[in-house]
Amino acid sequence: MSTDTATPTPGSKVAAVLAPANAPLRGRRSPLASVGLHATLVVASVIAVFPVLWVLLTSLKPPAYATSTDFFKDTTLTNYTNLLNDTPFLTWFANSLLVAGLTTVLGVFIAATTGYAVSRFRFPGKRGLMWTLLITQMFPVAVLIVPIYNIMSSMGLLNQPVGLVITYLTIAVPFCAWMMKGFFDTIPREIDESGQVDGLTPFGTFWRLILPLAKPGIAVTAFYSFVTAWGEVAYASAFMVGDENLTLAGGLQKFVNQYGAQWGPMAAASVLIAIPAALVFLFAQRHLVTGVSAGAVKG
């Protein structure tokens, strides 16, 4: 579908690109152009929403009709009750929650002061640290996965949530530090100066003045690292085996690989995983974009 329906888009897109981006509308856009713009947006929105919507609709059909092309067919919650009663879904959910939650809390906690220090101070080693933070973010999973696997294996931490949390910190810590630097950069420096005038130490300034102001930024950082850990696939697939220890990323694979294709429960599981995440995300996304681009652009 994506290839077919994408074909008409480029033509109308060129038209859109040709027009001034910020020019105020002076009633000059022809009706034809308006139709073209709306058509482009509608097509793009349908492509964006359809796969998600389709899974939602599938989850509400009885398993026998999972692959039916009807939008609604004997709407039922069977898939959900089956999922919750007959599969370890809740265990996987709890595992994911535990691993992602711990990763987030530890990541934010470890990285917070560093984000502040690199945002505010000039000190020997800062350049090197910034480079390290940047480079570790481009580490492919393939570089660390084998040595970490071997280390975890020799320490008996494979198949343990703790092992996965430690592994995820390799992603979360540099990321949180980088992103929080971006948020601290947006807080006026005058506040630090006023803190120093009042006799606060740099750490006191950070703790009493800046941290409370940076709460929204920290919330977004925490949210983002939670989502990253929640959706991680490679480490989770390699390190966790056995139905009881899987996280959601590994668990969902079970529905399509091991037991053949169980599209019904898989759809229900997808909805249960995606809907809460999507709601929070859509709520937080404005700040999120600020954080990502602030951290990246002003690096």
Place this chain on the structure above:
Amino acid sequence: MAVHTSQSVAEAAGDDVARGPGRGAGRNPDKGRGMVTFRRSLSTHWYAWTMVAPVVIVIGVIIGYPLFRGIYLSMTDANERNVERSIGVNQMPATYEFVGLDNYADALTGDQFLGTLGWTLVWTVSCVSVTFLLGLGLANILNRRIAGRSFYRMMLILPWAIPGFVSVFAWRFLYNEDRGFLNRILAGGGIDAVPWLNDPTMAKISVIAVNVWLGVPFMMVALLGGLQSIDSAQYEAAEMDGANAWQRFRHITLPGLRPVSATVILLSTIWTFNMFPVIFLLTRGGPGEATQILVTQAFKFSFEISPRDFAQSSTWGVLILILLMLFAAVYRRVLRKQGDVW
């Protein structure tokens, strides 16, 4: 990078102390003076160092150590059978041997690495360019006054809001050859089923399509932010001077977007190059090895084949890292030549 972020405290301390303590002491033959410099440095910067210490320690322990171990493993013949392991209560010592750069020579002269690299490059370039163009187009439309703009924006961001592995399974469901929605629709129009994920060429197109679908929202939102930061007075001035739409786009929008696009292109190139879940969950690199990118192949070496080949996997991992770092360095240099401070 850090010029404007310096704080009054650091400025008061002066720039002359902004030298590494180790280097300062080492470079100076007069040890006494070196110590003084170090002490002064320490007393000025101790709080900054204390604040960054947790991250430095954590990175050193959980990234630095495994990284060096990985580099070492890539110069050995380590596999599942000769690494340190425990069988029952018996602890088997490691018996693998150092082989120098043999693994690298094998990888770089063999077909497999270069073949996979070729497809990985095609995959990265096509994903990033298509995603960028679609993101740019949509951002430009959304930047205009148009009815229902925030509704469209919300809909278009949705793919970003869904955890990646869930989206990938949704697509796998749509792509299913016998019962998937796409082929059902085609069948309705009397068209033969398309082997979306089972034919090498179609599988390549299909995985790219999914990755583009996943990547457009971020691109669009980032570019929309960039567009909104362009001063609209520039457009008015250009219009006064009689610039047509294309000229305004070419000479105002594109240059104005350059800092944002430079960053998002770099980021999404790195992300796409390393995009594990899409390939792994959609095709497992198949059919055959048609869609295997470097990262999924490295994963396969150590976790899917038997005996697990840790050395080869590490070698590929290190090579991927080197390639990415080279790319980032070259990219940065090119930008700098064009006058961008980044």
